[in-house]
Amino acid sequence: MNKPSIVIEMKDIVKKFGDVIANDHVNFQVEKGEIHALLGENGAGKSTIMSMLSGIYRPDSGSILINGRHVMIRSPKESMALGVGMVHQNFRLVDTLTAIENIILGETNDKWRGTSWRKKKQKEIEEIAEKYGLNFPLSVPIWQLSVGEQQRVEIVKTLYRGADIIIFDEPTSVLTPGEVEQLFLTMQELRRNGKTMIITTHKLKEVMEIADRISVMRKGKMIAQMLKEETTIQELANLMVGQEMAEGILIQPVEIGAPIIEVKNLVVRTDQGIHAINGIDFAIHEHEIVGIAGVAGNGQKELAEALTGLIPWKSGEIIFNHKKLVNPSVSELIDKGIAHIPENRMKSGLAGNLGVVENLLMKSYRKEHRAKFGLLNKKANTEWARNLIQQFDVRTPDLLSPVGQLSGGNQQKLLFAREIDLKPKLMIAVHPTQGLDVGATRSVHEMLVHLRETGSGVLLISEDLDEVMHLSDRILVLYNGKINGNLKRGQAEKEMIGQLMAGVTNQKGAFDESKVVI
Amino acid sequence: MDMVQLILAAAISGGTSLLFAVLGGILNEKAGVINLGTEGIMLIGAVISAIFYLQTENLFVTFLVMLVASGLLGLLHAFLCITIRANQIVSGLAVTLFGTGLSAYLGKSVAGVPIPVSIPKIELSLLDSIPFLSIFSELDIFIWMSIALSIILYLYMYKTSWGLHLKAVGDNPSTSDAMGISVTAFRYFHVVVGAMLMGVAGFYLIMVYSPNWIEGMTSGRGWIAIALIIFARWNPIYALFGAYFFGGLDSLGFRMQIYNFDIPSYFLKMIPYLATILVLMFSGWKNRHKPSIEPKSLGNPYFREQRF
């Protein structure tokens, strides 16, 4: 243990998806017993190279050595047998199974599984969980667990399988600041026990906090590798994004105008009858970006759906543009001027098989100048679409090719082009920069700020707390369907928001001890 | 035997064929594959049984040949849905259309020929004297097999490692793959075995329930079985009761004719079909606020490197 030995060596790895080069002759080394951060922005190729280490993808060329031996990892199972475990960004858990069932999934010994078997396994797993201080309910279906708990199940799963090398893929992106701290404590505990860890991330502060060594990737290439002590945040930022500006865009202070939407004592129920939004009040004004912070599953989805007319609300009032809304339909709200960037653009925003024109028409095809007497105005619509994609700089081979083939950034720009062209009074943007690279993220931010400057109100729902804090004039913290904090720009500190997201509050009555995850 | 016992006995004999088909369907769907070929596979199972039994008069050989034939149709469906990744609904419809045509083609020579078969019965004379249970005293072996199969499948699904893997494959194939479970092998196995059970359903229909081949003799039972999967909430034990309920309905029309109700038989025969729709409407309404328990990846083909 005195002399550091190299446990993972990846040489000259190339991986292509279609014509896109995800990894371009990448070299990567990890030493035993260290926490190694693999830094890079979205789309830099971090996940791809880690997926090759865990057997999900196979390299097109190049070689992988584990503990000095050439290996050919053809499946996740083989990777596990080599002592490599991965904690995925989108957890590899079967929602409908319990934690125990997920942890032992894939085991083929013990065909019969009666009560005594269950007890034995429960004990084994409890022992591991206790050793590293990872607690979670063992016999409840995964979908009922919090995100932090699910991640702990993933970690125990890799340990149970005897992993010596654990890969964490963007582990902090979905956690509250408190949960992140907890995770880092666990990682340090694992290091004390001789485990080697790789953490992929794009968050510089976290890298400086947890890593021993750092590798930086950019656009599919390995740029640099250094010890933490040898570098600074600024240097890492420059390495990560290259010549592009690492700082966010500038936001000018603007006087807010009249209220656009007022929400009063709103209650929204899910299909299952649970109160997802449980009596909230807020308003969004002209020239104002209101950000919603909160751990996923605290009512964000239902709030966006209610405000866009996708689901009805149970009680309360929504006043839009000085008029009370009564059971509004989606199309009614579109006509009134509510635009919507839905979460997961390809699933719910665009139709991947259809071309640019048809995707752009989605919100405006009912208008008289797009379709007269129910007949589509083909020539004019094509011309309009051509102008629009020029204006928003959407790069596409032609107007007919399916938008599913465009890059994520171009798809998002197309979506924004469609929504902004409606000249919305209110924009509801849900995770608008998810999976986008720095350039595209920046243009999305610019478009949102531009909307604010031209007098629209924006409701920004995002899991990226830095984004919410940077863009929002006001931050509402959503916890358990209630607003657990209303902070003005500059008032908000990250630690404080983190506590509010976890349910800590000064007010009486809103505090629910069982839900505090720290 | 009184009226209630008669109806129960009829329900069991009418429901057994359905039960085999439902159990087969549950295996398919638990693995994430919809099989709308049930009707076609049942018909092939029935016609092959008729042909081979009339040739060989050997029940065992007939049963084996029938298993192979229906398994092959299952294999075809599995190949289209799992390897080629074709649309499972259309593939299932194709199996039914092809099976219906092929069974009629093959069955031309045996149409209407009575099948001189006697299925061994298990006599439990002990039960004879006990009221109510006496209907169980003289059931054929296939009825006992179907009951045993429901229980075995229940234990298989909920108490074994394979059962856990089956649920995982049907709910989340990519995670299962990552955990080292072969999604392809699992799906193939369960689709083929499920198809064999559908074949057994056809076998029982022609060997016991109405022993002579008529074109299209399943008359929608395969489709009712598909509806029963939903009604039974993918649970083999519930399937047992669901199948007997429909078996009872099936013979109800029969009975009412005997007792001279003044309703044309055509309308009595509509009962099972209309009941299927009503039952599905009822369970849709009853479970409207519950999370869906249908296998999460039902109908979706699995691609490993799903990125372009």
Add this chain to the structure above:
Amino acid sequence: MSQKSSYEHISVDLKVDNRKPRMVPYKFEYNPHKKGGWWVPLLSIFVALIICAVFILLNGMNPITIYTKMFQGAFGSSFGISETIVKAIPLLLCGLGVAIAYRIAIWNIGAEGQFLLGAIGATAVTIFLPDLPGALYIPLMLIMGIAAGAIWGLFTALPRTYFQVNELITSLMLNYVALLLLNYLVYEAWRDPAGFNFPGTPEFTPYQMLANIGGTRLHIGLVFALFAVAVLAFMLTKTRWGYELKLLGANSIAAKNAGIKMNKHILIVMMISGGLAGFAGAIEVSGVAGRLMYGISPGYGYTAIIVAWLAKLNPWAMIMTSLFIGGLIVGGYSVQSMGLPLSFSSMLQGAILFCLISGEMISGYRLKKIN
């Protein structure tokens, strides 16, 4: 536990050690945007013919002779051609009906029942209104046929929209109900008392029949069917409503976000779908059969599914595919005398559908060189 896994560790390590990295220079890549082509249906028909040739051989006959005879029977004479077209008319209308539902992923397999209801609805006019002025009969019969089919389609749509009942099962169950209703009518309630026990209604009067074309069995229903193709094709490609359907078919969640109501469209589409099949039924009784009778449909509603898929749900292409399948049925009749049962053509249809869907997917794969 940890002991066991470290043992596994070693065993795999050794196994892997001996192997050199495998480098096959080619691999198959699937691209959903590249699948399909005009040649896929043709090739799949060809392959299906070969598969079924095996069964003909097993039956001790020469497949080439059979196929030649079938082709001659269907397209070799003016009688054959007119028969083929007569069969193609109901197939085309039912095919249009199911295709429009499939376009928004509504799996209507109830065209058979909707067809029967159309036939029943049209016949009801002749039974209940025996003293109508002659010229009124045909319009009224056709409208009643369409309405009856549309209502039958609605019976499939309503459980789906209000109770989330799978429309596949509902529509199929209703086929059996419709068939039993038909049999009740032709055997009991509406049976021709002067018909010597023939299961059918009294024959229609000339006023209740569609006009024939040029002394053949071909009737003016052909014009109606072609008209329906043109109207539907126009509606689907040029109108706002067609665009809504396209969006629902391409991505129903995105369509919902754009304010398109799925349930409303399911109701409309199922009524149109059922209405078209009902139209076919009304045309069949008034154009060909001349009465409602047992076995009025030799499975047109099921065969229409293949007509629709072969044409890739395109209305214009369905003119070709309905003629082809119509020819298959007529050809099937002509080889019946050689000892090949009629069910042979339905087997062939199933085989075509198999080949078609696998061909569609396989055509999306491209062999790609790595590096």
